[in-house]
Amino acid sequence: MLDNETRILRTACGDRFGVPVPDQVAAAEALHTAAVELTAKVRSETPPDLSALTVKTLDATVAAMVAWDNRDDRLAAAAKIEKFSAGRVLDAWDHATSALMEAFRRPFDAAAATFVEALAELGGDLDTAKALTTEKADAYNTLMAAAADLHVLAEVRAILGTRYPSSESEHNVHLFGQVATLPSYDVFVRKFPSTQAWAPEWWAAVSAVPGVEIKWHTPTEQQSYLDIAVRTSGASKW
Numbered sequence: 001m002l003d004n005e006t007r008i009l010r011t012a013c014g015d016r017f018g019v020p021v022p023d024q025v026a027a028a029e030a031l032h033t034a035a036v037e038l039t040a041k042v043r044s045e046t047p048p049d050l051s052a053l054t055v056k057t058l059d060a061t062v063a064a065m066v067a068w069d070n071r072d073d074r075l076a077a078a079a080k081i082e083k084f085s086a087g088r089v090l091d092a093w094d095h096a097t098s099a100l101m102e103a104f105r106r107p108f109d110a111a112a113a114t115f116v117e118a119l120a121e122l123g124g125d126l127d128t129a130k131a132l133t134t135e136k137a138d139a140y141n142t143l144m145a146a147a148a149d150l151h152v153l154a155e156v157r158a159i160l161g162t163r164y165p166s167s168e169s170e171h172n173v174h175l176f177g178q179v180a181t182l183p184s185y186d187v188f189v190r191k192f193p194s195t196q197a198w199a200p201e202w203w204a205a206v207s208a209v210p211g212v213e214i215k216w217h218t219p220t221e222q223q224s225y226l227d228i229a230v231r232t233s234g235a236s237k238w
Contacts, residue, residue, distance in 0.1 A: 005159045006093045009100070012156050017107035017149070022096035025089065032085040039078040045071055097163050104156055105216040108179070111149040112214040116207050118143035126204040147200035150214070154179050154198045157216065164219040172197075176206075177222050183211035 013021045021029075048064035067074075121139045122129035133140045157178045173188055176197070182188050191212070193205035206212055 003090070005162070006090060008152075008155055008159060009093060012104070012152055017104065017153070019100070019103045019107065022092070022099060025092040025096055028085070028089040028092035032082070032089050035078070035082040035085040039075070039082045042071065042075045042078050094163065097160050100156075101160050101218050104153055104160075105218075107149065108153040108157070108216040111146045111153060112216075115143060115146035115150060115203055116214065118146060119204055119207060125208065126201055129204075144200065147203055150179075150203055151198040153216075161219060178217055179214065180206055181211075181213045181215055181217070187211060 010021070013019050045068065047068050048061050050061065053061055118139050119126070119129060122132050122136060122143060129140055129143060158175060161174075161178055172192075173182065173185070176182065176188070176192065182192075187209065191209045193202050195201045195205060203214065207214055
């Protein structure tokens with residue numbers, strides 16, 4: 001898992017979606033923080049000042065001189081530990097993928113239901129909804145908040161999905177199928193919107209496609225419904 005991907009996951013975890021940071025990730029992050037602080041501490045050291053040497057400070061000064069003489073070795077060791085601990089954070093996120101895959105399902109499906117309900121209240125399409133921003137401000141604000149949540153959570157689902165190889169050669173079929181049920185390849189080609197994925201307009205257009213449901217799918221669930229679509233679709237692709 002890449003650094004930018006873990007940053008997105010880290011931001012998504014917490015109070016906003018009610019998904020706590022996994023314990024193994026928190027432990028790895030604590031280790032990495034301590035390692036970074038150690039490196040900074042060693043790097044900030046200065047040579048001992050002999051001008052203030054007294055009988056009372058003799059032992060401490062000798063210890064400081066010895067420590068200063070091997071500062072480069074300690075700094076190299078600290079930097080090595082820091083790098084190792086950063087890798088452990090990435091590994092911890094990787095190991096937490098399965099648990100997070102289930103944990104983020106609930107907030108995604110809740111945001112999807114809220115979005116669809118709010119859109120229906122506002123007339124069923126985004127253009128109509130935009131015309132009602134004053135008359136039905138609460139519903140419109142709810143719609144936009146749900147769309148923002150769906151955007152973040154769709155990114156989370158895509159990141160979590162990188163650990164699971166797909167046999168689907170069409171990238172967008174695989175990507176969109178993570179967060180929406182695709183009845184057939186024909187529906188995907190002919191009905192899916194060409195607007196920017198995860199934008200409010202995209203979610204609105206997707207929700208209007210017959211047979212399509214905005215829904216979080218685990219890799220197993222995604223493959224299962226795609227297999228069904230293969231058997232029921234007349235499209236040559238599937």
